[in-house]
Amino acid sequence: MTAESLPTSGFAAAGFSDRHIGVTTQPHVHHMLSTLGFGSLEELTTAALPESIYTTEPLSLAAGVSEEAMLAELRELAAKNTVNRSFLGQGYYGTFTPGVIARNVLESPAWYTAYTPYQPEISQGRLEALLNFQTTVADLTGMVTANASMLDEGTAAAEAMALMRRSNRSASADAVFLVDADVFPQTLAVVTTRARAMGIPVLVHDFDAGAPGQEYFGVLLQYPGDSGRIRDLAPLIDAAHAAKALVGVAADLLALTLLEAPGTLGADLAVGTSQRFGVPMGFGGPHAGYMAVRKGLERALPGRLVGVSKDADGHIAYRLALQTREQHIRREKATSNICTAQVLLAVMAGMYAVYHGPAGLLAIAERVHADAAAVAATAAAAGHTVVHADFFDTVRIRLAGANADQIVAAAHAGGYLLRRIDDAHIQIAVDETTTAADLAALAGFLGAATVTVPTGAGAIAAARTTGYLDNGVFHAHNSETQMLRYLRKLSDADYALDRGMIPLGSCTMKLNATAEMAAITWPEFAGLHPYAPAEDTVGIVEMATQLEAWLAEITGYDAVSVQPNAGSQGEFAGLMAIRAYHVENGNPDRDIVLIPTSAHGTNAASAVMAGLKVVPVATDGFGNVDIDDLKRLITLHEDDLAAIMVTYPSTHGVFETSITTICAMVHDAGGQVYVDGANLNALVGLARPGKFGADVSHLNLHKTFCIPHGGGGPGVGPVGVRAHLAPHLPARSLGQHSSVGLVSSAPYGSASILPISWAYIRMMGPDGLRRATQTAILSANYIARRLAGHYPVLYTGAHDLVAHECILDLRGITADSGVSVDDVAKRLIDYGFHAPTMSFPVAGTLMVEPTESEDLAEVDRFVDAMVAIRREIAAVQDGLWPAGDNPLVNAPHTARSLVKDWTHPYSREEAVFPAGVDPRAKYWPPVRRIDQAYGDRHLVCSCPSIEELAADL
Incomplete structure (x- = not known):
């Protein structure tokens, strides 16, 4: 090909945007426009969008920069962070991500560009990986069935509360939810937020004080506790069952290699996080939460559940069980609004268990406990008091003649983070990354001359008597060679964006550029504890704050919060803001939400979760909101209308010309307008919801703003609001007074993946x-x-x-x-x-x-x-x-x-x-069409045995 025959861009700059956008050559653009009868992109979009919302005013954003310039700017922000050695614990721990998993899962587009496995025939690799995760969780918790991950530990606990409430048929409407006083504070905060919305009273209870004096339908226990204490849970569980309550245990998976399983102790369900199974802290996320249940509750599980079935030839095949989408999203009858998961992180955690196997996990846990025992012995030798004799990795210390602030400050100055409990108490949580040098430094801060190593690590209270991870998969891939080939085998079975087009409506499976992904593994972001001192996190907070400001400019809102860690949580936060606004203005009875019948199922589900009532609005023959029906419903609910939820462009894929009219009608009736941001990829730079009449939107950073789907998560669901709703955005910290509270466990949600969207906007620029x-x-x-x-x-x-x-x-x-x-x-x-x-x-x-x-x-x-x-x-x-x-009928x-x-x-x-x-580029599906009904009739949600797999060959 000669230089003269090479296609030309036709655009002024050949920067990042020309590599992100697929159709950039002028002949191709002209061909496509000619097919439609238009002469330019401007002419096309002017015709497509209603004049009432279309804008040619450029976004007030800096011009796009090159990949190299963007990474340099991001490096400057990262350099403002200080990654000190964290001994804060509180559900977040240092961990080693095995290199083979970091390179071949976290950094591999074969895994991170995959979609949710709704097409199971081309998702067998990630489904098997999720089955590993489910088996790991079920085995360690002693439960029968675990789901394919939750958003984080706090939201998993909130979902557990809702599950216990609807599953306990004997409890009265006035029964309370009992929360262990030793639960993680962020978990309590998220549970309280959700409980307030659902009208569930929460009682924080110290079980050392005896039984509560009122009826309760469910209990949440922490195991080990926030204080590090290990208690014998069996008497507490038995007492709760005697009171006809259900019991959930928030359990540390690594501790469960040594502690008796909650299921063995009689608990009804278990929740928690798998973060310490090879997933960096990342300033709070994303991490794969989990939920596992005893027999009889599996059909009440929220979220996704991978099950075993058969294909058309009778061979073993995996698919999502009990659902075409999520079994619980039934619009106004919803029991949860969770429509995503943390698949990429669940795959990492599951593979961490596969790679180490039960013996390796036990060795890590024993080493962690031995280090904690050394901390306790050293503290005692220095004259301090160890508050709890029974612990796993976390030691609470009552200081002798010392001030907690002074010790914490001295440790911080020396590069260590210790947790201050009050003036007289500190807490130290060790993890698998703790070294002998760390122990020596801790001894110095405690005033000890040397580390005291006890003779033996000390017996674990409630020591485990049951086995775990007996399935062959946890014994077959313990070398790097074996793990490398296993990961390659699974990824080869899947179809992801690195193979070809994924033309999913409503899900926006666009390029996730390598430069955008680069920063998620930088230690300056990945190594931060979410509750590290503010002076340590200047760079990541500045980056997140910039991103919030850019998103506000793009959407036309006055304020944005990235705290919600999924689109469903963004919906919930936005509706909670509307509800709080009406209460603040003396209209607590405004509780009706109008939702078009064509809307995403999560819209109605989120409204129910927020304590609102759903009334459907009809759509006309063109897929638009039926204005006459809307008028009728507004008149009917003029005194109790809270909001309308609409997706724009509509769920039917059209720009409704009446959108500004709809906004005006609802506002005139005293309601608020919620625009679902799922389809924002059709609006960025062309129209701004906050300017054409909307009051609040959630955004999907895993759609429009390039965070990859990861096989079904992670995602981020920021919520944007106009000024009058800004006081009702989610809380940013545990101590902050907020009408809504924390929506996810960490102050900035899934903070470690925010650089992806930051990088995308910075490189693209307004043009x-x-x-x-x-x-x-x-x-x-x-x-x-x-x-x-x-x-x-x-x-x-x-x-x-x-x-x-x-x-x-x-x-x-x-x-x-x-x-x-x-x-x-x-x-x-x-x-x-x-x-x-x-x-x-x-x-x-x-x-x-x-x-x-x-x-x-x-x-x-x-x-x-x-x-x-x-x-x-x-x-x-x-x-x-x-x-x-x-x-066709025999495909694939x-x-x-x-x-x-x-x-x-x-x-x-x-x-x-x-x-x-x-033929040279052929994708071969590993299984034929899967029998969904068979899998639901024979529900199996853990790994097949070696014998079953052998028989399938």
């Missing part, structure tokens, strides 16, 4: 962000226009345009041919694609979102695949292939299926190498 949005709209409309002659496009807006996604209607095709959306989704696997979103928001449809990151070649490859599939459907309709035996096809006797009316080549598939 790049605007062009990204315009390109997303261009690509979606190009797909809609090219496919309209093959599949009806269900909804369009002005000028027959969609927003950043389009809905393909297969209902008529299914009626004529018997080929379902499931068949098309599975057939797309044979063509080398992840399926679009199925049957949401309309059953029998596919919702397609290309994002701005895909280039024209990949977009055309997808369109061509969909056209070829339509021809295959026509062959079924014409009788060339039987309705019950064709490439595995390599193993080819070696069997072939009796199908289509060839092997047609099965696995359909039109447009390059």
Whole structure:
């Protein structure tokens, strides 16, 4: 190719934005625009968006910079942090991330760019990894079933409270939730926030004082306690059961290698965090929380649950159990609003257990306990008093003639963080990273001449008698070679964004650039304890504060908080702000939330979690909010209307022209307007919700702002508000007075992944962000226009345009041919694609979102695949292939299926190498179509045995 024939960008700068945006060459942009009948991106987006919200005013952000310049700026911020040796504990500990896991999971796009495993046939690797996590948690807690992770320990405890309340049929409506006085303070804060919203009274109780004097439906115990104390929980659990209450135990997984399992002691459920299983503290997150339950409660579990089933050939296969999405999100009948998890972190924690195995975990725990025993003996030798004789890793010390502030300050000056309890008490929590030098330094701060090493580490109270991690997977990959190959095997089984396009409507699977990911492993961010002194965390707080300001500018709001650690928590926080605002203004009875029937299920679920009542609003034949129905409902609820929740662009993928009218109608009735930020990728730089009538939105940083989905988490769900709601944003610290309180456990939520979105905005700048949005709209409309002659496009807006996604209607095709959306989704696997979103928001449809990151070649490859599939459907309709035996109903096809006797009316080549598939780049699914019903009838949610796996070969 000559220099003259090379394509030219057509844009002034060839910076980061040209690498993030897929369609950058002028001929390609012109081709796509010409297909739609427009001459420029500006002309297209002016036609697509309503004039009432469209703006050409540039965002007040600094111009985009190069990757190198961005990283230099981020390095300057990181340098403002001081990573001291943390002995603070409180649920956050130093840990070693095995290099093979850091490099091949945390830093591998094969893992971090994957989507939630709703298409299980192409998610077998991450599903197996999650099954490892579930098995680890279930074994260590002594429970029957564990879910595939929670957001953090605090929210897991709050979910446990709700589970116990709805599962305890014998308790009266006035029964309280009893919380151990020795629970972590941040856990109590999150539980209190959720309990207040749900109208559940919480009683903090010291169990040393005897039984409480009132009825309680559930109990939360900490094991070991916040003070480090280990108690025999069996009598407490027995007493609670005698009082007809359920018992949850917040347990440390590493401690459980030595302590008797909560399930063995009789607890009904266990919650906690897996952070110390190889996941850095990261200033508070993200970390994989967990929940595990006894037999009989598994169908009440919130969140995702991986189960074992079989594929069409009878081979073992994994999938999400008991749900098409999350089993609990049933709109206004919801029992939880959790619609995500912490998959990437759960995979890391599970692999930490696989890599070390039970013997390795036990050795780590014994070493940690021995170090804690040395701290206790040294403190005693120096004349101090060790408060609790029984402990695992945390020692509470009553100081003899010394001031806690002085010791804590001296330790800080020497590079160590100790926890001050009060003037006379400090606390020291050791972990697997503690060294002999650390112990010597601690001895000095305690006034001891040397470290006192006790003869033997001392017996553990409530020592464990039950085994754990007996499954073969925890014994087969203990060398780095074995682990490396195991991780490669699992990632090869999966389809992630590093393989090809994931055209999921509503989920925005866009590029997660390597430069954006770089900082998450920097020790200046990853090594910070969330409750480190403010002077140690200047850089990360400055970075987070900048990001909040940038997000406020982009959305048009006055204030943003990144405290919510998932979109569901952002929704909850926003609705809590609205509720608090009405209470503050003397309108506590305003508790009705109007929600269009097309909305995300989490909208209604979050409203219920916030103690509000949901009233559905009809949509018209064009997918818009039915204005007449809205008027009727506003009139009906003029005295008790709290808010309306709308997604914009709508869940149907169109820019509703009446959005400003809707906002005005609700405001005139005294309500607030909540705009779900799920579809913000169609607005950035073009329209600002805070300026066109919205009062509050949550944002999805794992969608619009490039935090990767990670196979189903992590995410961040910041909440943005106008000035009148700003006083009701979530609390930023444990001691802060707030009408809402903490929504997640850490002050800045999942702080260690905020640099990803910071980097994206900093490199894109205002021009790049605007062009990204315009390109997303261009690509979606190009797909809609090219496919309209093959599949009806269900909804369009002005000028027959969609927003950043389009809905393909297969209902008529299914009626004529018997080929379902499931068949098309599975057939797309044979063509080398992840399926679009199925049957949401309309059953029998596919919702397609290309994002701005895909280039024209990949977009055309997808369109061509969909056209070829339509021809295959026509062959079924014409009788060339039987309705019950064709490439669609039998999809996907595995390599193993080819070696069997072939009796199908289509060839092997047609099965696995359909039109447009390059045999050299073929993705081979590891299993055929999975039998979901079989898995739910035979619910198994832990790793198959070696014998079962051998029999499956």
